[in-house]
Amino acid sequence: MNTQPLLDIRNLSVEIPTESSTLKAVRGVDLELKRGETLGIVGESGSGKSMTALAMMSLLPPAARRSAACINFDGADLMQASEHDFAVQVRGQRIGMIFQEPMTSLNPVYTIGRQLKETMTLHRKVSESEAEVRAIHLLEKVGLPDPASRLKQYPHELSGGQRQRVMIAMALMNEPELLIADEPTTALDVTIQAQILRLLRDLQQELGMSMILITHDLGVVSRAADKIAVMYAGDIVETGTTEEVLLNPRHPYTQGLLECVPGYRNGALKRLGSIPGIVPSMTGTVQGCAFASRCPRAVDTCRTQTPPSQEISPQRMYVCHDPQETRDWQPSPAPGLSQDMLVSPSQGQTPILSVNSVSCTFSVRRGMFGKRIPLRAMNDISLQVNKGEVLALVGESGCGKTTLTRTIMGLQQPDTGSVVLNGQRIETLPAMQRARMIQPIFQDPYSSLNPRKTIGEIIGKPLAVHKLGSRQEQLAKTYSMMELVGLPRRVFNSYPNQLSGGQRQRAAIGRALIMRPEVVICDEPTSALDVSVQAQILNLLLDLRDELDLTYLFVTHNLSVVQHMADRVAVMYLGEIVECGDRDDVMLNPRHPYTRALMDSALSIAPGEIVPDLGLSGDFPNPMNRPAGCAFNPRCPIAEQVCRERAPAPEIIGSSLVRCWKAQPSSDRPIA
């Protein structure tokens, strides 16, 4: 038995020269990986995870400089390999790689078949037909139905999940010994995420490959990795088995990351822990611990002396000066919010926002001159949001969430049905009044702020547009809003690109709230942010709700965020609300099979636990091709004849509204 590790990296550094100084993207990383083992590399964006992987493959950007004592791969030092050696012997041959963006990672002008086959013919003397056989075999293995005909398809004909399956098959064409997966599930919908992760895990075990899984999602690594390396500012700060690191973290950074994850402490409506600030860019000489500036327990030594590596066992170490509190850390409940916040807002109140049987059908041309095909974006949707409540709207991409929020804001006219805001139909409200009642916060703080306007102008703009108060008053209001959302005064004259993602989202929140709306529509407000920043923003939103008496409609696909924020949950599938009810009812006791699959797909941190099999077949359907009967029936594990024939009407079960022929009464399912 060969006990030598497959991969042994010693003192890997990557430096990127910039105009004024040198950025140290990776600072002396040591990694070891045995055959058949899966290593998870975890960290926030900017921590150097991807750079480490790219350095192994010698795929760094041209300006970057790489140095290492050695990168031993199966006994040979890759530091000695030339670019030509890498291309011919390593990349795609012995080390396969999967990237984050399945939508753009396949060449759009060539067929799937060509792209799969060339990976093999490039490296081996095999005939076209041999390569084809292998390609079909692998497509079958990654779970693409009808693989032979897939070969003739182009990437744009496949969905994101299908493309990621193709990427995986492509990486496996030459039976690599090591598979590097860089955020392989981040860009995918939750149900697809679980499927892909499960697939990777199964393939890794079946083929006896080693795998490096790079991710910011602690839930993902907890299910798929044997051991974990936590990276911060270009260095590994803690390593150990998955169980040790996640259940008994030693480094304050790891502890902080875990506290940021909603649901880790099993309590909802508590303030999340958060790590202030962002990963610093390491330039020049580094003094002391890189994490000291954000560490809640930093002492003077941390700022002046390089922290030592504390070795607990050969496989378990962390880099820290190790104050006593760090050792005693417990995932204890953080201070909760005030007691009255834990009580759901009073029932039976008149809803501040109600959506009444709204339907909307678009007609879409297929092809440039193709026939117009109806796309039913919303089908008989009814919702009530009570004052002071947080209603979470959950669903995968393409389910009609965006159309619904646009309709609620009066930006989209429904075919039938009405939206009533504070007793008035939305379309009868003058724009000015509507803006004072309902405001949106968008997903991407990078593109939703005008890059040519200063933060002060952006936040104060609504006041100027609606000519509210004098210039002086507007300024004063802007400053107080900045304070409220936690933006320092000095960024008033900064431009969005000078701010971090979290600060930008704060600015977006400030802009939405300056009109003092009663209802705020939050459209995935944290999905573009790192987990530590996400925690800050979620805390801020909950605080603001308290302070300003806001009502939120919270659109998200992140179930731990739902768990943390929502009073009630509405689950949307293919333009319909399939289940709506109190949070605990819906999340702990889901009645619709789709809701159940969604809840199962949530990858909470559970070291050693397997990735759940959702029992869902296939992808999210194309809304232009609605199945007959219940929209969910083709993917439903319990569908029967009636489901394929007639669409179910919403029905009240317990406190929830469920749209299913086979909705189960509450006692049938053990509480998860």
Place this chain on the structure above:
Amino acid sequence: MASYILRRGLLALLVALVVSFGTFALFYFATDPAQTIAGEDAPPEMVEEIRQEYGFDRPVSVQYVAWLGGVFQGDFGESYFWKQPVGELIREHAGVTIILALSSLMVTILIALPLGIGAALKPNSWVDRFALSTAVSAQAIPNFWLGLMVIILLAVMFPIFPVSGDATWRHYVLPALVLGASSVPAVMRLTRTGLLEVLGADYIRTARAKGFMGYQLIFRQALRNALLPVVSVLAVQLGHKLGGSVVTESVFSMNGLGRLAVESIFNSDIPTVQSLILIFVLTFVLLTLAADLINAWLDPRIRMG
């Protein structure tokens, strides 16, 4: 796909008709064709007689339809100035222009593509700088001056090629070079930026992770994507060359359509000008259509909508 071509073809025809009717009408409002035919000093009775005989007294739209009806039967009318059928005139001149346009397009492709690709492969290298300075100077130098310079250099000082005319293939070398050079900057730059953009794409990173490198990476992965915009620009450039190589044809005294057009305009030879404009417009829209079809063939996303 068939209906796509049909619809685009009909659209092209419509554009051609609108433009040709516009110019037809303009001519009739701006000049008096009867006077032109009769001559400046002709007596009014004679002008009137010609007006009757040629039917210039009818409404413009009627005349246009009559003319167009002839065109559809291959009859472009009779040239007032050259006193011969316009169709015949055009046939006599078209050969020169077509050969010149196609050979100059080859010149453009042979210079611009390699330069653009070389520049993109090594940005900020000497190849890139050379390509860039070539583009800037080619853009700054007026076409007629470049024509005169190559004549002085390659026909007078070193008499390798003939100075002017269109009798043999040797006559075409210099004009093709000059006309081709005019399109080099646009095409070169587009190839460079297009390829640079593609080389930064995620799927190229994927290809590198699969083991592609060097020329394989460029030719088997990147180029097809990068050429999509270049094809459209080449089509437009060819259109310019087929329709408007007036300057080059004049400098080299070549008897092509460009010169025919200029002389017809100077002599108010309405039937010839109208026919030429219709042909130029048709060529242009058909070339654009051809470019779209080539792009659709190169890019499945366009092909399948």
